[in-house]
Amino acid sequence: MSEALLSIRDVSLSFKGIKALTAISFDVADGEICALIGPNGAGKSSLLNVINGVYRSDRGELTFAGKALRRPRPRLAARLGIGRTFQNNALFKRLTVLDNVLAGLTRKARASLLEHTFRVGRSASESRHFRELAEDTIAFLEIEAYRDWIVGQLPYGLQKRVELARALVSRPRLLLLDEPMAGMNHDEKQEISRFILDVNRDLKTTIVLIEHDIGVVMGLSDHVVVLDYGRKIGDGSPQEVRDNPDVVTAYLGTVH
Amino acid sequence: MTALAAPAPPETVESPEVLRRWRVGPLAIAGLVLAFYALGFVVHDYWFNAILIPFLIMALAGLGLNLLTGYAGQASLGTGAFMSVGAFATYNVLLRLPDLPLPVSLVIGGLFGALAGVIFGLPSLRIKGFYLTASTLAAQFFLPWLFNQYGWFSNYTTSGSISAPKLVFLGADLSTPLGRYLLTLTSVVILTWLAWNLVTSQVGRNWMAIRDMDTAAAVAGIPIAFNKLASFAISSFIIAIAGALWAFAYLGTVDARSFDLDRSFTVLFIIIIGGMGSIAGAFIGSAFVILVPILISNVSANLFAGAIDAGQSENLQKILFGALIVYFLIKEPNGLYALLLRARRRLALWPLKS
Numbered sequence: 116m117s118e119a120l121l122s123i124r125d126v127s128l129s130f131k132g133i134k135a136l137t138a139i140s141f142d143v144a145d146g147e148i149c150a151l152i153g154p155n156g157a158g159k160s161s162l163l164n165v166i167n168g169v170y171r172s173d174r175g176e177l178t179f180a181g182k183a184l185r186r187p188r189p190r191l192a193a194r195l196g197i198g199r200t201f202q203n204n205a206l207f208k209r210l211t212v213l214d215n216v217l218a219g220l221t222r223k224a225r226a227s228l229l230e231h232t233f234r235v236g237r238s239a240s241e242s243r244h245f246r247e248l249a250e251d252t253i254a255f256l257e258i259e260a261y262r263d264w265i266v267g268q269l270p271y272g273l274q275k276r277v278e279l280a281r282a283l284v285s286r287p288r289l290l291l292l293d294e295p296m297a298g299m300n301h302d303e304k305q306e307i308s309r310f311i312l313d314v315n316r317d318l319k320t321t322i323v324l325i326e327h328d329i330g331v332v333m334g335l336s337d338h339v340v341v342l343d344y345g346r347k348i349g350d351g352s353p354q355e356v357r358d359n360p361d362v363v364t365a366y367l368g369t370v371h
Numbered sequence: 372m373t374a375l376a377a378p379a380p381p382e383t384v385e386s387p388e389v390l391r392r393w394r395v396g397p398l399a400i401a402g403l404v405l406a407f408y409a410l411g412f413v414v415h416d417y418w419f420n421a422i423l424i425p426f427l428i429m430a431l432a433g434l435g436l437n438l439l440t441g442y443a444g445q446a447s448l449g450t451g452a453f454m455s456v457g458a459f460a461t462y463n464v465l466l467r468l469p470d471l472p473l474p475v476s477l478v479i480g481g482l483f484g485a486l487a488g489v490i491f492g493l494p495s496l497r498i499k500g501f502y503l504t505a506s507t508l509a510a511q512f513f514l515p516w517l518f519n520q521y522g523w524f525s526n527y528t529t530s531g532s533i534s535a536p537k538l539v540f541l542g543a544d545l546s547t548p549l550g551r552y553l554l555t556l557t558s559v560v561i562l563t564w565l566a567w568n569l570v571t572s573q574v575g576r577n578w579m580a581i582r583d584m585d586t587a588a589a590v591a592g593i594p595i596a597f598n599k600l601a602s603f604a605i606s607s608f609i610i611a612i613a614g615a616l617w618a619f620a621y622l623g624t625v626d627a628r629s630f631d632l633d634r635s636f637t638v639l640f641i642i643i644i645g646g647m648g649s650i651a652g653a654f655i656g657s658a659f660v661i662l663v664p665i666l667i668s669n670v671s672a673n674l675f676a677g678a679i680d681a682g683q684s685e686n687l688q689k690i691l692f693g694a695l696i697v698y699f700l701i702k703e704p705n706g707l708y709a710l711l712l713r714a715r716r717r718l719a720l721w722p723l724k725s
Contacts, residue, residue, distance in 0.1 A: 167590060193592030205587035207580045209648075217573070218580045222592030224573050228601055231572035232565050238572065245573065281591060 119178075120145040120321045121166070121289055126175030128161055128345075135161045136172070136345045143289070143338070148315050148322045150332045153342035154365060159325045160202060162342070163291045166323070167192035167199050180288065193222050198287030200278045202294045202325075208267035212258060212277050215266055216249040219281035252284040256310060272303050276310070283314060290314065292324040296331065304328065308335055329366075333357070341365065404560055411552045419548040420621065426661045427555045428616045433641035433653030434566055435609030440639075441648035442570055443602035444582025445495050449507035451634035452491075452514040453607040454614025455627055457484045459518045459525070461615035462625045465536045466526055473540045477558065477612055484611020485604040487514065492603025496596050511635055515627040525625065533625045551620040558616060562609050567650055569605065578602055579648070610638075644696060646706030655707045667691055 119142035128136040136158045143149045151159045164170040166177065168187030177184040179195060192199075198219075207215050223245075230236035253259055256276050261269060266277055275295060282290060295311065296304045308331055314320050326332050332339060332353070339356040341349035343365040349356045356362055410423070432450060439445050461480030464471065471479075491510040495503050518524045525533050538545035538554065545554045569575050577598050580588040589595050618625045637660060645656020667688045703710040 169586070169590065189586070189589040190592055190594060193590060199590050201587070201590075205584055205590070207583035207587070209583055210576070210579055214576055214579070218576050218588070218593065219591050221573060221577055221594075226573070228569075228574055231574050232569050232605075234568050238568075242572065285592065 118145060119143060120180060121323070122178045123162075123166070124176040124178070126162070126165055126172045126177070128158075128165055128170060128172045134345050136165070136342075139175070139342070139345075139347050141340050141347065141350050143321060143323055146315075146319060146321055147337040148311065148324065148335055149338040149340060150336035151323060151325045151340050151342060152327070152329070152332055153348075156344075157342040158345040159342055160293055161345075163199070163293055163323070163325065167197050167291060193285075193287075196286075196288040197291065198282035198285065198289070199291045200275070200282050200293060200295060202297065204271070204274045204278055206266045206274055206278055206281070209265060211263050212266055212269070212280075213249060213253070213262045215277055216252055216280045216284050217245055219284040220245045220248060222285050249284055252280050255313070256280045256283075272299055275299075275307070279307075279310065283318070283320070286318065286320075288321060290320050290322045292322060294325050294327070296326060296328065304331055311335060407556055408553075411549055411556070416548045419552045422661060422665070424552055424555050424621050426657050427552075427559045428613050428621055429638065429641060429661060430654045430657035431559050431562060431616070432610050432613035432638045433645065433657050434563060434650060435606045435613060436638050437642045437647065437650070437653050438566060438570070438578075438609070439602050439606035441642055441646075441652070442575060442582065443578035443599065443606075445492070445599060445602060446500060446504045447507040447606075448504050448632070448635045448639065449491055449510035449514075450610055450638040451630040451632060452507075452510040452512075453484050453488055453610040454617060454634060455515045455518055455630035456487045456607075457481060457611025457614035458618035458625050458630065459627075460484070460611070462533065462536075462618065463524065463526075469536075473538060473545070473554075477615055480615045481608040481612040484614070485608040487611075488603040488607025489600050492600055492607075495599045495603065508632075511632055515630050518627045534623060536619075538619060545620075555616050555620045558612060562612065563650065566605075566609065570650065574598070574601070582648075640696065642706075644699060644706055646708030649706075649708045652706050652708040655711070659707065663695060664688060664692060 121143040123142070124140050126136055126139045127134070139158075139162060151162065153159055161170060165172045166187070168184075168189045168191060171186075177187060179197065182195075184192075184195075207218060210218070224241065226237035226241045230238045253262055256279060258273065258276055258280065261273060261277075266274055269277065279292070279295065282292075292311070296307050299307065311322060311324070312335065315322055324336075326335075336353060339349070339351065339353050340347060341356055341359070341362045343361075348365055349359045349362040351359070411419075414423070432454060435453075436447065436450050439447055457480045460483035461476050464476040464479045465473075468476070487510065491507060494506040498506065522528075538550065540554070543550065545551060570578075577588070577593045580591065580593055581595060581598055585595055614630060617629070622629060641656035641660050642653060643656070644659050645654065646652025668684070671684050671688065699707065699710070703713070
C-alpha cells in the first residue's frame with residue numbers, strides 16, 4: 116500500500132470524565148478499505164466523529180493528506196474531502212432524493228448568493244454541472260427510479276444508499292461509513308458491499324467503515340482495526356486480526 | 372439455520388405520497404402577472420384599498436417569513452418589527468434624501484431591514500425553536516418602541532404618526548389608488564421572482580437541508596452560520612419592503628403601532644394556512660386572511676342584519692375565523708397549497724380513481 120492518507124496519533128476523547136477513546140493511533144493508507152470493528156460502545160462511531168470534527172478530541176493529532184488537522188470542524192473536513200454517512204440515517208427527509216444528493220455538492224459551489232438571486236454569472240452553469248454530477252452518482256448507485264421521491268418515504272435500505280450518494284457526489288478522498296449495512300438482510304449487504312468495492316476501485320476513494328458482520332468485513336477490507344473499551348486491541352490485515360488472541364477474547368469472551 | 376431465516380421482505384414501495392410541486396409553466400405565470408396588471412384598470416377604486424393592496428403586501432410579508440421559517444427553518448415572531456424598520460427607514464430616506472428615486476429609497480429601506488434581521492438573527496447561531504422565537508420577540512418589542520420613543524425617526528411629529536410623503540416615480544404621481552396598486556404589484560413581482568430564483572438554487576437547497584437536519588448539513592459541507600444569517604437578511608429585506616409599502620401604499624401614514632405583535636402573528640398565520648416552504652403558499656394564505664373576514668362580515672351582515680349588534684358580530688367573526696383556521700389545519704397540516712395539490716391530483720385521476 117502507498118503512504119498514509121489519514122494518520123491518527125494518540126487520540127483520546129472523554130465525555131465528562133468517561134473515557135470514550137484512549138490513545139488511539141493508526142494509519143489509513145491511500146486507496147484502502149479500512150474496517151473499524153469492536154463490540155458496542157467500543158468507541159468506533161466516536162472515532163469517526165473525531166475524524167470529521169463532530170467531536171473535538173482531548174488529545175492527539177490527526178493528519179489528512181499530509182496536513183495536520185489542528186481544529187477539525189465538520190464543514191472544514193467536508194471541504195478537505197472527507198465524506199461521511201451516519202449510523203442512523205441523517206438525510207434531509209423532506210427533500211427529494213435528487214435534492215439530497217445535490218446538497219452534498221455545496222462544498223464545490225462557487226456561485227455566490229447574489230449570482231443565484233439574480234440568475235447571473237456562474238449560477239446557471241453551476242446548476243447544470245451539479246445536476247450532471249448528481250445524476251451520475253444516482254446512476255452509479257442505481258437509484259434513478261427514486262430520483263424524485265421524498266426520502267422520508269423510502270425504505271431504510273434505499274435511504275442508506277441515498278446517504279451514500281450524498282456523501283459520494285462531491286468525490287471525497289476519504290469516505291467514513293458508519294454501519295452502512297446495519298439492519299440489512301444478506302442480499303442487501305451483498306449489494307452494498309459491491310457498491311463499496313466499486314467506489315473504492317473505480318473512484319479510488321479511501322474508505323473507513325464500521326461494520327459488525329465479521330464475514331462481510333473480512334471479505335471487504337484490506338485493513339482491520341479493532342477497538343474495545345476505547346482502546347485499540349488489534350490492527351492489521353484481516354488474517355492477522357483473526358489470529359490475534361486479544362481480538363478473539365474481546366469478541367468471544369474468556370473461558371472462566 | 373438457513374431454513375429458519377426469514378424471507379426477504381417484499382419491496383413495499385408505493386407511489387410517492389408527498390405531492391410533487393406544481394410545475395407551472397412560465398407562460399402561465401406571465402399570464403397571471405398580466406391579469407393582475409390588467410385588473411388594476413378594470414376594478415372599482417374601492418377594491419384597491421379593501422382587497423388588492425393589502426392582499427399583495429401581506430403576501431409579500433408572508434413570502435419573506437416563509438423564506439426564513441418555511442425554507443430555512445428558523446422560527447420568528449419579529450415580522451412586525453422588521454416591517455417597521457422598512458417603513459421608518461424608507462420614510463427617513465425619502466425625507467432626508469429627496470433626490471433619490473423611489474425604488475432606490477425602498478431598496479435602502481429593505482437593506483436596513485436586512486441589517487436588523489442579521490442583528491436579531493445572531494442568536495440563531497446558538498439557539499433553536501422556541502428559544503429563538505423568544506429572541507425574535509425582543510426585536511418585536513424593542514424596534515417599534517425605539518421608533519416611538521425617539522422623535523428623530525418620525526421627524527419630531529407630535530402625534531407619533533406621520534403622513535407619508537408623496538410617491539413619485541419618473542414624474543408619475545403614484546399616490547392615486549391605481550398608482551399605489553401598480554407600485555405594490557411591481558415590487559411584489561420583482562421580489563417574488565428573486566425569491567423564486569433563490570429557493571430553486573443551491574442556496575435554497577442548503578436552507579432546507581439546515582431546516583431538516585443541521586448536523587448532517589454541516590457534515591455535507593454546508594456553511595451553517597452564513598446560511599442562517601443570509602436567510603435572516605434576505606427574509607427581513609423582503610419583509611421591510613412589505614412594511615414600507617404597508618405604510619406608504621396602503622395606510623398612507625407611518626405609525627409604529629401598525630407593526631405590533633398582532634401583525635407578526637397575522638403573517639405567521641398566513642404561512643401556516645397557506646403552506647410552509649412554498650412561495651404560492653404565501654399568496655394563498657394572504658388571500659385567505661384578507662378575504663375570509665370580508666366574506667364573513669358580508670354574509671353575517673346579510674343574514675343577521677339587525678338581529679345581532681355590530682360589536683357582537685365582530686366577535687363572532689373572529690371566532691368563526693379561528694374555527695376555520697383550526698379546521699383547515701386538521702384537514703391539511705401542510706396548508707392550503709397542499710390541499711390544492713391534492714385536489715389537482717385527484718382531478719387528474721378522476722374518472723379512473725376517485
